[in-house]
Amino acid sequence: MIEDRELDSWREQWSSVAEPPAEFQRKVQQRIKRQERRFVLGNLLSVIAFLGMLLFAVLLRHQATWMGTGWWSTGVIVLVFVSAAYRIWFSRGTWRPQTQSTRAFVELWHKRVTARIRLLRISIYLSLGWIIFCAVLTAANWATIGQEVKAHPEEWTALLVVCVLMQYPVIWYGVVWLRRRKLAELNEVKKIMDEMDGKSLP
């Protein structure tokens, strides 16, 4: 009986906690519209970027091959396809939960974070592969590239600096930072799963 009175008292306090914020429904409707616009725009931009990169690579392939641009553009095409393919491959089974229970949601969350971590690891390997590919291509075409470098040393130095800056601080540290963040998220999800299994609860 004491327990029931206690529960009733809690329920009474709880039920008077809050009312929905003012103009709640109108704000939600606005947000839905914004999100739908963003979704369409995002997908459109992704398709444009994907097609644009392919087009750029194909056009480049038909141009003069003084520094092996044919190989370079083939490399870009392969990179784009490989990136898209492994992204889809690792995202299998992470689109929606089996059921909408909290347990299923946390399991899906775990899958998504794990897939993201794998994707990031492969991105690191891919970027390393890309550097090696570019270095080999440059070495193989050094006869022509070397002449260009000697003719315009400042431009080539600037290009090299931009490439190094893009590759290391931006991409490399960005990926490493993101991976660290995802690992922390994974730990958090595991903790919630343990809580759900009653392993870490008092």
Next chain:
Amino acid sequence: MSEHRHALEKQFDRILGEYGAAISRLAFSYEAVASVREELVQEIALAIWQALAHFRGECSERTFVYRIAHNRGLSHVWRRRPPHQPLEELEESDQPVDPRPHPEEQAARTDQRVRLMSAIQSLPVTHRQMIVLMLEGLSHAEIAEVMGITENNVAVRLTRARKALKDALGVRS
């Protein structure tokens, strides 16, 4: 606008009208700061809208709403760390209007409510979810559906969660 979309919008408006207060209460258990909580309430509503198109009545509408609200709350806890902020930060506007005329009684009730909310927020996430669902008056079967566990498990966990809440409130069993 298609018929289907129109029907969905009507259903969504009805759900918000019916469960808006419950969603707000639930958001209280995940977020103490009023402005962020308002954002969370909107996010929950948005998640309900997105899931509504796939809702085929496999469970009751009430279970459906609580499932989504809790799932959204869980992600919110992760994104917004540190998760527990004392409810002493509650703004004046967060306090519901109490029609009772006695200010002392009103103050005591407010104090109790703040203590209860603060205690709920200090619990581990799964205890918190069990307590909130219990306070919302869901049956064991409904809680089991929301959480994705068995009814027997619900009874065990509710006992534990309730004990944890009492401990947090400083109540002797």
